[in-house]
Amino acid sequence: MDKHLSDQAILDLFQQPDTRNQAFESLIQKYQQKVYWHIRKMVIDHNDTDDLVQEVFIKIWKHLDSFKREAKLYTWIYKIATNECLRWLEKKRKKNWILIGEANRELKQKIDSGNHISGDEIQLKLQKALLTLPDKQRLVFNMKYFDDMTYEEIAEILGTSVGALKASYHLAVKKIESFLEKN
Numbered sequence: 001m002d003k004h005l006s007d008q009a010i011l012d013l014f015q016q017p018d019t020r021n022q023a024f025e026s027l028i029q030k031y032q033q034k035v036y037w038h039i040r041k042m043v044i045d046h047n048d049t050d051d052l053v054q055e056v057f058i059k060i061w062k063h064l065d066s067f068k069r070e071a072k073l074y075t076w077i078y079k080i081a082t083n084e085c086l087r088w089l090e091k092k093r094k095k096n097w098i099l100i101g102e103a104n105r106e107l108k109q110k111i112d113s114g115n116h117i118s119g120d121e122i123q124l125k126l127q128k129a130l131l132t133l134p135d136k137q138r139l140v141f142n143m144k145y146f147d148d149m150t151y152e153e154i155a156e157i158l159g160t161s162v163g164a165l166k167a168s169y170h171l172a173v174k175k176i177e178s179f180l181e182k183n
Contacts, residue, residue: 005030007073014064024064028057031074034147035081041142042085042135044127052088056081071156079157082139089135129179133172140165141172 005013005026013023035056040049059080067076130138139158143149144165151162151169158165 011064011067011069011073024061027060027064027073031077032057034074035077038078038081038142038147039085041130041146042138043088048088052081052084056084059084072153075153075156078143079159082157086135086139125180125183126176128183129176132179133175137168137172137175140168141176144169 005023010023010027010030013019013026016023032053036049036053039052039056040046043049043052056077060077063080067073130141133141136158140154143154143157144151149157151165154165155162
């Protein structure tokens with residue numbers, strides 16, 4: 001099996017007991033890197049990202065049988081990854097009894113350490129600016145700017161309206177521009 005199979009082919013193969021494991025391996029090959037980077041942009045740390053990616057694919061395995069083919073497979077996968085990521089961020093804040101600002105400072109320190117994200121000075125400034133955004137606004141920005149998703153795809157993943165997403169993205173851009181002008 002390979003990652004070049006269509007989503008439809010993967011789903012069809014997953015329905016057959018004798019090709020189920022190979023179909024899932026193809027799904028992982030096709031989407032693992034995308035899911036990894038989607039989560040990594042939110043949690044910053046490689047090890048935390050790896051753990052979350054594993055959790056996402058466990059959920060996909062458990063629920064792929066019940067996937068309704070009216071949605072696109074990759075938006076369904078992104079929705080699971082997004083929800084796991086938001087749940088993890090919220091759990092981390094509650095576990096550590098820290099405020100959002102403190103959590104973002106911790107993530108900023110990981111960026112500053114240079115061990116987790118490589119890039120030139122502008123990229124590092126952008127990453128720091130992104131940490132000033134609320135989680136959902138940061139997700140919208142990441143999905144639109146980095147993942148080049150349409151507002152319709154993001155709306156399906158986040159369960160919100162296109163209009164709300166456009167407003168959220170616009171606010172995120174303004175906040176990032178303001179941060180970059182000050183720093």
